[in-house]
């Protein structure tokens with residue numbers, strides 16, 4: 001691991017830990033991940049530096065939250081611009097950033113998911129989604145998967161189904177959990193149940209397009225309907241891929257079938273996209289798209305603000321209207337700073353770099369001793385086509401040069 005030659009001046013590690021022990025809630029001691037805590041000082045894109053200047057490649061991203069990179073220059077610029085214009089007002093007034101943002105966010109969701117309510121966190125978003133589902137359907141029961149995490153507020157603690165996050169207090173009335181269709185560690189699952197190169201070691205002989213394991217797990221959901229809830233339910237919450245529960249991928253078509261059964265019982269289907277949204281799964285902008293389903297409500301947070309506290313509930317006009325009968329207010333949800341940051345996160349696009357920028361990177365790579373090609377309709381593609389006698393060492397050398405050139409480019413912007 002590369003080590004930088006400097007170390008920051010600031011509060012010593014010992015003093016930070018002393019204060020953490022004395023003045024911070026004991027929970028902060030419990031959540032410190034490693035035996036020796038990691039003392040973070042600074043971040044840039046995928047990199048973090050600790051207080052001694054040691055560099056880490058951050059593949060956890062502040063718990064799946066840094067979506068486009070630590071201190072991404074475009075996000076930082078948007079925040080700076082908004083900080084100089086208007087940091088805070090609430091939606092009792094009309095101001096451009098919230099409208100620009102809501103329109104932009106809605107344009108990234110399919111019809112009829114076009115109505116946005118902004119919050120400060122995922123727990124808040126899920127709280128609201130629970131309330132909306134109950135008001136809209138007139139039903140109370142909500143079903144989630146065992147092993148799920150949907151938040152730590154009193155209501156969402158009921159959705160969450162992990163013992164470590166439970167407390168012996170009266171929470172989560174009306175929340176029931178059902179077996180998680182985990183074909184990797186669960187009791188059913190075979191060699192091609194899920195849409196992933198990683199499968200369980202168990203064999204199965206399912207015909208193309210049919211999954212026996214999925215049917216077994218659907219039977220479990222039906223048992224839950226028969227035994228644990230009223231005949232009509234308010235909602236079914238599921239992450240498209242379970243995050244805190246251990247990156248659990250469900251068998252193909254499970255969600256499709258589950259959504260059908262939930263709707264037959266009057267319930268709404270809610271996709272918790274707090275971890276999977278905003279392109280995190282790679283293939284799709286939203287995790288639910290990978291299951292070919294259309295939720296009634298989508299909740300989101302974390303990556304939405306690239307580290308700025310933000311969340312959202314997006315739903316249909318009819319469901320939103322059912323909530324509009326009362327009055328709900330959120331001081332910070334959708335404030336101008338949050339909306340400007342959120343907008344800049346969505347704008348981190350795949351648009352090609354301009355030819356001058358491509359050239360600058362191209363030249364830099366050559367100056368560091370590597371020749372590559374260029375192509376594409378906009379001259380946007382670096383073409384790397386080495387002779388096939390290339391060694392692993394050469395490939396590593398190229399990657400470090402390429403990374404360095406991108407880093408140089410980002411720093412100059």
Ligand SMILES: Cc1ncc(COP(=O)(O)O)c(C=O)c1O
Pocket residue numbers: 063120121122123124126149150151152239243244272273274275301302
């Ligand atoms: C899937 C999921 N939903 C909801 C939440 C709660 O979000 P927040 O911590 O912003 O309240 C989390 C947090 O880890 C999460 O992973």
